[in-house]
Amino acid sequence: QAIDDDCNQTGQILAAMLDWPQGTFASGLSLEGDRAVVEREVDGGRERIRLRLPALLTCDLRLNQPRYATLPNIMKAKKKPLEILQLGELGELGALGAAPSRLRVLKLEEPPVRTGGQLVEDVPKLVEKLRQSGHV
Amino acid sequence: RPASRSRPAMAWRAAPRAAARLLLLPPRRGIVSCIDPSTGLTEEQKEFQKVALDFAAKEMAPHMAEWDGKEIFPVETMRKAAQLGFGGIYVKPDVGGSGLSRLDTSIIFEALSTGCTSTTAYMSIHNMCVWMIDTFGSEDQRHRFCPSLCSMEKFASYCLTEPGSGSDAASLLTSAQRKGDTYILNGSKAFISGGGDTDVYVVMCRTGGPGPKGISCLVLEKGTPGLSFGKKEKKVGWNSQPTRAVIFEDCAVPVGNRLGAEGQGFNIAMKGLNGGRINIASCSLGAAHASVLLAQEHLTVRKQFGEPLANNQYLQFRLAEMATRLVAARLMVRNAARALQEEREDAAVLCSMAKLFATDECFEV
Numbered sequence: 026q027a028i029d030d031d032c033n034q035t036g037q038i039l040a041a042m043l044d045w046p047q048g049t050f051a052s053g054l055s056l057e058g059d060r061a062v063v064e065r066e067v068d069g070g071r072e073r074i075r076l077r078l079p080a081l082l083t084c085d086l087r088l089n090q091p092r093y094a095t096l097p098n099i100m101k102a103k104k105k106p107l108e109i110l111q112l113g114e115l116g117e118l119g120a121l122g123a124a125p126s127r128l129r130v131l132k133l134e135e136p137p138v139r140t141g142g143q144l145v146e147d148v149p150k151l152v153e154k155l156r157q158s159g160h161v
Numbered sequence: 162r163p164a165s166r167s168r169p170a171m172a173w174r175a176a177p178r179a180a181a182r183l184l185l186l187p188p189r190r191g192i193v194s195c196i197d198p199s200t201g202l203t204e205e206q207k208e209f210q211k212v213a214l215d216f217a218a219k220e221m222a223p224h225m226a227e228w229d230g231k232e233i234f235p236v237e238t239m240r241k242a243a244q245l246g247f248g249g250i251y252v253k254p255d256v257g258g259s260g261l262s263r264l265d266t267s268i269i270f271e272a273l274s275t276g277c278t279s280t281t282a283y284m285s286i287h288n289m290c291v292w293m294i295d296t297f298g299s300e301d302q303r304h305r306f307c308p309s310l311c312s313m314e315k316f317a318s319y320c321l322t323e324p325g326s327g328s329d330a331a332s333l334l335t336s337a338q339r340k341g342d343t344y345i346l347n348g349s350k351a352f353i354s355g356g357g358d359t360d361v362y363v364v365m366c367r368t369g370g371p372g373p374k375g376i377s378c379l380v381l382e383k384g385t386p387g388l389s390f391g392k393k394e395k396k397v398g399w400n401s402q403p404t405r406a407v408i409f410e411d412c413a414v415p416v417g418n419r420l421g422a423e424g425q426g427f428n429i430a431m432k433g434l435n436g437g438r439i440n441i442a443s444c445s446l447g448a449a450h451a452s453v454l455l456a457q458e459h460l461t462v463r464k465q466f467g468e469p470l471a472n473n474q475y476l477q478f479r480l481a482e483m484a485t486r487l488v489a490a491r492l493m494v495r496n497a498a499r500a501l502q503e504e505r506e507d508a509a510v511l512c513s514m515a516k517l518f519a520t521d522e523c524f525e526v
Contacts, residue, residue, distance in 0.1 A: 096246030
C-alpha cells in the first residue's frame with residue numbers, strides 16, 4: 026500500500042525530477058557492478074530490468090522480510106536529532122520543489138444532473154430502446 | 162477465513178493464529194475500541210507494544226499449539242525475543258538490559274501473551290531473576306551473570322517454594338551451611354518453572370536462624386556437583402515450560418555467589434515477586450484480550466437459527482461482561498505497575514491485588 030495517500034506517485038515523480046532511472050514495485054534486487062537488476066511485480070506478471078546507478082527504487086511487499094525494531098533502538102529513535110531545513114537551503118533540489126506546478130486547471134464543472142429513466146415492458150423493448158439511443 | 166472454522170474440532174488450533182491476525186489489524190477508522198490496549202500510552206510505549214504484538218503474532222502464535230502439545234520449551238524463539246530486548250526488560254542497560262519501566266514491561270508481556278501465554282509467563286520469571294541479580298548483586302555478580310541472561314544465551318529459574326513451604330515461604334528449610342568460602346546446600350525446591358532446562362538458579366536458602374531473617378539468596382549454575390532435578394511434572398496446560406523439583410545434596414556454592422547480605426534473601430525474594438505479580442497478571446491480560454477478540458469474531462461469523470450469534474442479546478451481554486472484566490483488570494495491573502516504579506508505599510499491596518484480580522477476572526473471560 027503506497028504511503029503517499031495511496032497515490033503511488035512520489036517515487037516516480039522524484040525519479041523524473043532527478044532524471045534518474047526508476048525501478049518501482051521491486052520484489053527482487055541484485056547489484057551487478059554499476060547496474061541494479063530489479064525484478065518488478067507488474068500487472069502482467071514479473072518483469073526484470075537493468076538500471077544504471079544511481080537509480081530510484083520503490084519496494085513491494087515481497088522484496089524482503091522487515092526486521093523487528095529492537096527496544097533499545099525504539100528508545101534511541103526518540104533521541105535522534107531532527108534537523109529541519111528550509112527550502113531555500115537546499116539549492117538545486119529546493120528550486121525543483123519550489124517550481125510552479127506543471128499542471129494548469131482549464132475548467133472545473135459538476136457532472137450533469139441525473140434525469141429520470143424510462144420503464145420498459147419487456148426485454149425486446151429494452152434492446153430496441155438501447156439500439157435507438159446508440160448505446161448498443 | 163481459515164477452512165478450519167467449519168470443523169470445530171480443528172478450530173482450537175487455528176485460534177491463536179486467528180486472534181493474532183485480529184490483533185494486528187489496524188483499528189477501523191471512526192470506531193474506537195473500548196478494549197484497545199494502546200489507549201493512554203505514550204508514543205514510545207505504543208511502539209514497544211507494536212513490536213511485541215508483531216512478534217507474538219508472527220513468531221509465537223503459529224507454534225503455540227505445537228509447543229503445548231509436544232511440551233517444547235521454545236529456546237530459539239525466546240532467544241529471538243531476547244535479541245529484541247525482551248530478555249532483561251527492566252534490567253539496566255550497562256549489563257545488557259533494556260532499562261524500561263514496570264509499566265513498559267507490563268505492556269510488553271501483555272502483548273507477548275497474546276501469542277503464547279505459557280512461554281511469556283516463563284519469560285517473565287526469567288526477567289524477574291535477572292532483575293534480582295542486577296539490583297542486589299555486586300558489580301562483579303552483575304557483570305558475571307546478567308549479560309548472558311539478557312541475551313538468553315542462558316536461562317534462569319527462581320527457587321523459593323518447597324514441598325513444605327508454599328504460602329508460608331519464610332519457613333523454608335533448604336539449608337546453606339557456611340564452610341570457609343563456600344556454602345553447602347541441602348534440601349529441595351518444588352514446582353520450579355524451567356527447572357532442569359535452565360542454566361542459572363536463584364535460590365532462597367537458610368543461612369541463619371528460623372524465620373525470614375535467616376534466609377539468604379544464592380545464585381548457582383546447572384552442572385554444579387550436588388545439583389540435580391526431579392522428573393518433569395505432567396501438567397494440564399502450560400506445557401511450553403518444564404516444571405521440575407530442584408534438589409541439593411551437599412551442593413557447594415561459593416560465597417561470592419550470594420546476592421546481598423546474609424539474611425537479606427527473603428527481602429530480595431519478595432521484592433522480586435512484586436514485579437513478578439505484575440508480570441503474571443499482565444500475561445493473563447494478554448490471554449484474555451486474545452480470547453475476547455476470538456469470541457467477538459465467532460459471534461459475528463457463526464450463524465444459528467438463521468442469524469449470526471451476535472444478534473442474541475444474551476450473548477451480547479456476555480461479550481460486554483468479558484470486555485468489562487478485561488478493562489477493569491488492565492486498569493488494576495497498570496495502576497500497580499505505576500505504583501511499583503514510583504516506589505510508593507502501597508506498591509506491594511497493589512501488586513498483590515492486581516495479581517489476584519487480573520488472574521481471576523481473566524480466567525472468567
